[in-house]
Amino acid sequence: MKVGIVGSGDVAKALGAGFLALGHEVKLGSRTPESEGLVAWKKQGGAHATTGTTADAAAFGELLVLSTHGVNTEEAIRQAGPKHFSGKVVIDTTNPLEFGADHMPKLAYGWSDSAGERVQKALPDAHVVKAFNTVGSPHMFQPKFAGGPPDMFYCGNDAGAKKTVHEWLKKFGWNPLDVGGIEGARLLEPMCVLWVTLGITGGNWGIAFKLLHQ
Ligand SMILES: NC(=O)c1ccc[n+]([C@@H]2O[C@H](COP(=O)([O-])OP(=O)(O)OC[C@H]3O[C@@H](n4cnc5c(N)ncnc54)[C@H](OP(=O)(O)O)[C@@H]3O)[C@@H](O)[C@H]2O)c1
Secondary structure: OEEEEEEOOHHHHHHHHHHHHOOOEEEEEOOOOOOHHHHHHHHHHOOOEEEEOHHHHHHHOOEEEEOOOHHHHHHHHHHHOHHHHOOOEEEEOOOOEEEOOOOOEEEOOOOOOOHHHHHHHHOOOOEEEEOOOOOOHHHOOOOOOOOOOOEEEEEEOOHHHHHHHHHHHHHOOOEEEEOOOHHHHHHHHHHHHHHHHHHHHHOOOOOOOOOOOO
């Protein structure tokens, strides 16, 4: 399958490497597709790893991933061209984080709104599913934790798109958990604040969430 990733940071590279390892073609999209870091990523990824503009990546992908800086995501979507997302499943990994003077994470907006909902509003013809936003990029593919596969919470409005993402999450080594419509991002994005806070205060980023059942 052709996977287009709008983004060029750690998440884009980690998820891109995961899709490549599963045998898929991946194009990462950036405003600087020939930057040193992306050229190195392509070299490591092999023949199925390419880069382009964000519009190139969005047009290329049959499945799309959005991994752009949280509060600049709507701007990145405008640059990539919403028409390229039309009818496609879009995995939204973004978190609208901002860091205050105390260097601790906060939501730029949330509780009655979310990045997931803003992305879905900016892409009305796409099927947005929020996922992969509650764990660090080094653990996104084949996470290895003492307690077994961690949970990956996801949400979105389209049942078919969620089924697709559920299957991808399993292939990536997660136990997927559906939390409902895209407004569930109001819950999942604060989970990122919790995870980052624990990473900073505990000095250990090798952490992931798991529900315990009776
Ligand atoms: N890092 C993690 O471990 C992690 C884990 C879970 C979720 N997340 C979330 O996933 C998203 C990506 O995180 P990241 O750490 O990989 O990267 P990041 O540093 O948060 O974002 C980098 C990406 O944002 C784009 N960008 C920044 N400003 C832009 C603007 N004004 N217009 C258009 N594009 C812009 C960059 O585009 P160019 O390539 O053109 O510069 C680049 O692709 C974030 O929303 C983050 O909160 C991160």
